[in-house]
Every structure is written in C-alpha cells, then in structure tokens.
Amino acid sequence: QVQLVQSGAEMKKPGASVKLSCKASGYTFSDFYIHCVRQAPGQGLEWMGWINPKSGGTKYAEKFQGRVTMTRDTSISTAYMELSSLRSDDTAKYFCARERVAAANDDAFDIWGQGTVVTVSS
C-alpha cells in the first residue's frame, strides 16, 4: 500500500543539526511532491517546505529559510529534511506528507508519515 515511513526519534543538543528521512513505497516516488510539517507538543501544525522529488527543487517557509534543507535520493525513494542550529523550541514531531495530486504543489496532503520526534535539550 501507499505509505511513508519515517526514521526514528532523535535527541540533540542546542546548536546541533538533525537529518530525518522519509521513505516512500507503493507509488512512483518521483511523481508526487513531499512536504515537511512539524507539530510542537500540544500545538498545531506548521508547514516547513516541500521538495519536488523529480527535479530536486525546493521551497521553504520563510521562517525556516537558511536553517532547513530538503533533499532526496530517488534510487531509494527517500526524502530527507535537515534542520540546523537547533533550539529548544524546535522540539516537535516532524511529519512528511505527500501532495495529493501528481506533479502538483498546490493541493492537500493525502498520505502522511508516522512522524519523528525530535527533542532538543542540553
């Protein structure tokens, strides 16, 4: 079945970087944009950016410009999100999600990964 499986929980110190993975299966990875969304404990959802798996093109929310990098490896159908200069308020669950419509980046998210908890603490 169509699914996104994310890497395991991470614990980092302030100032460090974290790189999370999101492995797609059940569909053609290159056909659908992948987005990253985070959710701080007890809070709402915050969109961070997207990557076009076919071209590698990216777009990031202004808040994360300069700190976030999304990449992909099409040979293993995996997208990555790296967040640098971590702070305590980056503690959150990070989700990857698939665009509903192929080759589009202006639609809803129909498939979500299970999420990866990142804890930033000294």
Place this chain on the structure above:
Amino acid sequence: EIVMTQSPATLSVSPGERATLSCRASQSIGSNLAWYQQKPGQAPRLLIYGASTRATGIPATFSGSGSGTQFTLTISSLQSEDFAFYFCQQYNHWRTFGQGTKLEIK
C-alpha cells in the same frame, strides 16, 4: 502569510448530535482548503479537499462547505471515533494551518 483562524477552540457535543466547525482565512483562498482529523499520537488524516470534496474512504457524515474566506466542516450524527482534533489548511499560497478545534464528548 495567509492566517487561518479556527473556531471554537473546543467544541463539546453529545454522541449522535451534529458538530459544526469553522475556519476563516485572512484573505480569499477560493476553494483551496482542506480539513484534517488528528487523534492523539497519530498523523493527521485528510478528510476534505477543495473545500467540499471528501477524500477517499471518508464517510458521508463529514461534509465541507464555503469559499473565499469562510469555511465550515460539519459532522452529522457524531460517533465515538469522531472525537478528535480538526485542522483546516489553505493551499492557495504555500501552506498554512489553523490552530485546530478539539471536538470533545459532552
């Protein structure tokens, strides 16, 4: 940035009754709006896209309406599994989410 505002923050409804959740956009987004359901510890699940189209496998008890800046999610005859958090999301310009509505059992 387009700001999405949901109301109420918490909605208490009895099983079997109807729930009406609202979402307002700070500027017109046409019909580029989705609704998601999220249960504790789980990822969000797409319910509605295009403001009113149910996603695959979503029961007809869920319906969406609205366009422009005002949107509504209606859940008729609430079942126990419907009590959860609900988020709206605009995708007219990048992506932003509302802060969510907690639907709880009265």
